[in-house]
Amino acid sequence: MREEQVLLAQDYALETARAEGLGQGLERGKVEGREERKLFAFLDIVRQGLLTSEVASQQLGMSVSEFEALL
Incomplete structure (x- = not known):
């Protein structure tokens, strides 16, 4: 039971981190x-x-030269 809770907590943490990163x-x-x-x-x-x-x-x-390089 304890291992199951740990795995669920890890899954939740990964999903939360993934959603936050996205x-x-x-x-x-x-x-x-x-x-x-x-x-x-x-x-x-x-x-x-x-x-x-x-x-x-x-x-x-930006500098004028940087800008003009993009023209």
Whole structure:
């Protein structure tokens, strides 16, 4: 009986950890997706000549050379 309880507790802990890990992975994916869309939007606006690379790179928190390498 005791061994059965231990196994059930281990299974529960594994399932809980797995669910938590999946949740964290999904959240991280959402954040990365938003950042990527933001980057592509700035790249598009700069390509259209509506914004300078300097302003866009500042808004994205990167250097001008890093930003321009992506153009």
